[in-house]
Amino acid sequence: MSYKIYKINEELKDFMPKEIIDLEEKATWGNPKRGVMDLPYTKELIEEHSLCAGCPESMALRYIIASLPNPEDTIIVNSTGCTSLVFPHIALHTVHSLFGNQNAVASGIKRVLEWRFPDKVKDVVVLAGDGATVDIGLDCTLQSFFRQEKITTICFDNEVYANTGGQESGLTVKGHVFKMAPKGKQWDKVPMWQLAIDSGCHYVARLTVSSPKRVEQVIKKAIYVAREVGPTYVHLYTPCILEIGLNSDDGLDEMRARDKERFAFFEYMTPQAEEVINRIKEEGLL
Amino acid sequence: MAHIGPSGFSPYPVAVYEGVLTPPPGKALMFNEIVDEEIAMREAAKAMLTRQNPTIFPGPQVLYAWNEEAKEKAKLVRKMAEVLGAKIIPMYDYRPKYPKINPAIEINPNHPNLTIWHNKIKACIFVGVHCHYANVALKIIRAETDCFTIAMCSMAGHEDAMITLRDQHVEEMEKFIKIAEEVKKELGK
């Protein structure tokens, strides 16, 4: 594990701010059983960031980062959008490259890390919005599934281009009025979870982030399966409360409402994935 | 570096456009002159010992215990600060920090001038900062402040610093500390 890169030299510790010392001493490193239940007690790997107050995406990011089984050896590849405003503040090696090329960059990183460190586990996770994953980046996303890249892809679906000011995306529901769809969206929401299954993902889940514990379970499964079997895909509903006209404290209710309809929990796994998941469960890691 | 101040219409001056490149191996760069390492070390020590609020900015490569060299260098940075009577302000990572930095205790490559202004630093040493971020920061410092910049680089050096020492490893840092002690004596400090 690469915990050493967080370890501060004793001689210079006096000069370091508390947040950095806490990162060394109070974050959960080297413990695959870490999870969302640690959040109140340990140093989080995310510092202050500039997402809107009450943004469900910021909750999702906190749950996901808290659930990574191997954070000290996890690389996250990101794409352009609201999430990229958070990435400078995540205490891991992360990449923002171009809008839509995240799965391509992640493929290169994963393959080279396997070649450079054949005896180490280095998890590569892609984390991007619906525009990046399904519109501009769909080719790179699906092709990485076809090629069976051993990476986990997580899509933050807020059903809109939020960072650019609220334009219709491929994941907007039919009929919804957004900018660039002034008459309402003319076609159906893209069933990305189904495309992921058809394109060769070994573990696919669709859910909202209303339940932190469920997010943790899904993320862990997706990462363990990607490590050993092949691509995995997690589709999370993280509504843009700003663009759908809700208050800062409405995010959770919105997600709970969708839990009962278009984001009802859905999980798919191949037999190989199931084998891995069962084994990980037996080892007490799930 | 050749001059203090902006270059053309860009707010950030670039020494290479004035024909100043990184020094060849075994040599150092002082303003726009290639000189022996010892001469540059002597002048660097003098700048740190005579200018106001001298400060060392250690970067991630010496702050964290990621290899044996880093552990050794951290000890030397501490010692160097003692000899030079310098403050230590860390550049512990390179992120654009939200909502803002505290310029009294940290320096950030995206706006290094804030820390230099706040602490009225007139001489500084960059050590253990990755070359790209050192270069980005040094260009900004050169145009925005009157701080005398010294780069102690383990690679090829930084022509935008006023003094650049290249290939600086444990042995070279020890040599610098020895020279600094001599200069300090000469200055009667």
Added chain:
Amino acid sequence: MQATETILYNRAGQRVVSPDYLLFEAPRTKHFMTGSEAVKEAVKRASVDASVSYPITPQSEAAHLIGELWVEGYVGVYFRGESEFGVMSEIAGCAMAGARCITTTSGPGTLRAMENFPMWAGTRIPVQLVLMARGINSPLSIQPDNLEVSFLLDTGCMIWYAETAQDLFDMILAGFVVAEQPDVHVPLITVVDGFFVSHTREAVMLPPDDIALPPYNPYRAPMPVIDAEVPPGRFLRDPFVMKSNYISYATHASWQWEVRAAIERSRPYAKHYLRGLVEHFGDPEADLVFVACGTASAQAKEAVRLLEDEGIPARVVKLKTIRPFPIEELREAVKGAKYIFVPEFNVVGWLEREVRRYLYGHSNAEIIGAPRVAGGMTMPAEVIVKEVLKLTGKEVKHVI
């Protein structure tokens, strides 16, 4: 006392030698091969970690041959990407994770991949792209034409231009060495004219294939490599820096300058490993000078021979690097020139623009952007001679 010598081997089992030994000192033997095959021979001796490929004429063969090297164990990672946009992003990922990388493309592929090149430069990865120039759409053409190079001039990548398969072989090896210097560390685009070099067989002098360049050391890079093994642990490559609450218009401006400064820092290294940024051919006293690169310089050399037969002294200044542009070398070389011809394989005359820009105020010579051929046309030496004769008014019998 006898010194003990440590012999190092790379992961392919080749003996690691110094770049100077590999390029200048190792014994060489003559082989007959295409430019694409010369790419393979260079990659074979370059301790390459990763390559990603995509088919497009005329670079496909070079990409296939790198795949063969992967099968033979000379290249660590190799696969076919989904498009040039994908490929250039995949190779960027490979490089950020600490690999020595090479890839290839041509014409429309270059433009498809375009968004990646300034990103490569900004994130300071020393990827080498072998560009086998071909026409760009529309209409479609697979023929040689180097218009695409004009789009690449300001991407923040270094650009070198090879004339022959031999040049290409040597430039690829020298290219890794120069691009990976910690104070340079920006991408390198090594250009050859498609078909004229990629598909033509010529004699190439090669060092033995059981020696190779020292492997890439990613920990000398000017930015932390993305492998979770180097601090800072909190590191985004590369962050948004334009938010006003970060007060960092400064960062973007300084960062852009830094990328250009890095190209400038490559000059002394390139001078050493390429033995100069320009090459001279012909009568050093001649006041008639051809400034050219690639195949155009090969044809200009032929034209110099024809002109010599007619009693007109002429010479060629071949530019080996376009970024950095050999400014001082060119100004020095054209001292005393009366006429400067810039023959090119494209309709816009991007090299003529560059030559004019850097000679402005430094030369009184008349600069003539001719001849220019495009869309796959060849440039017979006679065509070049004809342009010269138009100017001098001299009648020469063998010219068509």
